[in-house]
Amino acid sequence: MLKMIPELNKATVRMRDRGQVETIIRNMQREGASALQVISDFDMTLTRFAHKGKRCPTTHNILHNTNLISEECKAKMSNLVAHYYPIEIDSSKSVEEKIPHMVEWWMRAHDLLIQQKIKKVQLAQAVKGSGAKLREGYKSFFKVLKQNSVPLLIFSAGVGDILEEVIIEHGVFDPNVRIFSNYMDYDENGVACTFKGELIHSFNKKEGALQNTHQFVHDRTNVLLLGDSLGDLDMAEGVQDLKNLLRIGYLNDKVEERREAYVSSYDIVLEEDETLDVPNAILNYITAGEGTSPGQ
Ligand SMILES: Nc1ccn([C@@H]2O[C@H](COP(=O)(O)O)[C@@H](O)[C@H]2O)c(=O)n1
Numbered sequence: 001m002l003k004m005i006p007e008l009n010k011a012t013v014r015m016r017d018r019g020q021v022e023t024i025i026r027n028m029q030r031e032g033a034s035a036l037q038v039i040s041d042f043d044m045t046l047t048r049f050a051h052k053g054k055r056c057p058t059t060h061n062i063l064h065n066t067n068l069i070s071e072e073c074k075a076k077m078s079n080l081v082a083h084y085y086p087i088e089i090d091s092s093k094s095v096e097e098k099i100p101h102m103v104e105w106w107m108r109a110h111d112l113l114i115q116q117k118i119k120k121v122q123l124a125q126a127v128k129g130s131g132a133k134l135r136e137g138y139k140s141f142f143k144v145l146k147q148n149s150v151p152l153l154i155f156s157a158g159v160g161d162i163l164e165e166v167i168i169e170h171g172v173f174d175p176n177v178r179i180f181s182n183y184m185d186y187d188e189n190g191v192a193c194t195f196k197g198e199l200i201h202s203f204n205k206k207e208g209a210l211q212n213t214h215q216f217v218h219d220r221t222n223v224l225l226l227g228d229s230l231g232d233l234d235m236a237e238g239v240q241d242l243k244n245l246l247r248i249g250y251l252n253d254k255v256e257e258r259r260e261a262y263v264s265s266y267d268i269v270l271e272e273d274e275t276l277d278v279p280n281a282i283l284n285y286i287t288a289g290e291g292t293s294p295g296q
Helices: 017-029 060-066 069-086 093-114 120-129 136-147 162-167 205-211 255-265 277-288
Strands: 013-015 038-040 152-159 177-182 184-186 190-193 222-227 245-249 268-271
Touching: 013 255, 017 222, 017 245, 038 255, 038 277, 060 120, 060 152, 060 162, 069 136, 093 190, 120 162, 120 222, 120 277, 136 277, 152 162, 152 205, 162 177, 190 277, 205 255, 222 277, 255 268
Parallel strands: 038 152, 038 222, 152 177, 222 245, 245 268
Antiparallel strands: 013 268, 184 190
């Protein structure tokens, strides 16, 4: 197997149980593309965490960086990030402790955004040149999924409207891609007036998945899951009759501090890896020879 997927030997890769990873991948390969679906987080998972030493924006930050937002609002949004992001990634706090803070962060940020009277028609232009970058290797990732008709469910606590613009800008909003996220609602003049539906934040994806099982594809029982937070681990909870689940986690920030928690939770951990090399290699392996029996 390792010969077939040499990317698993990259220095950025950590695995708790290499044998188990190999077994899961082999099972998935045996059943092929027709049994597979991919469920992925978006910000800092499909998008880059950093580029040339600079942090890349999340979907919330993209809006922040545009001229659709006043300077006063930008300052307030920055203060929110400075206060709440350290809580989000604090390995000394439990998820239960973090949740009230996350709800507060998202609600305060969404209130600020709605006060800005953002027009839907301005979003595409605003996203262009915002610095949002999908990870290196994204073209191959989206192409292989599209060519093999493998559904990709993007499950994001970001801003869905912005997320869509980012993947449209990159030319990969393909018919097999479905998005489940926080979307804005617009009034009759096309001005954002509220956020629709239940709020999704980084640590309620399990509840979101269980309450929205219709968002998932049910006849594909093998799932490749990609995330960057411990809150992403349960994104496949909405899939019925799940058979094989391989969870790949990007560990982007505070690596030393969070390594243990990530390695004990994700099957494969990618440390400070700005590429999709490993997911791509696994996808290529699974989809290459449906029904064939690959060598070791
Ligand atoms: N006001 C906010 C709120 C959240 N964030 C970040 O966005 C990420 C959520 O999106 P996923 O696609 O990863 O689910 C989250 O991890 C927060 O750090 C933000 O930048 N601004």
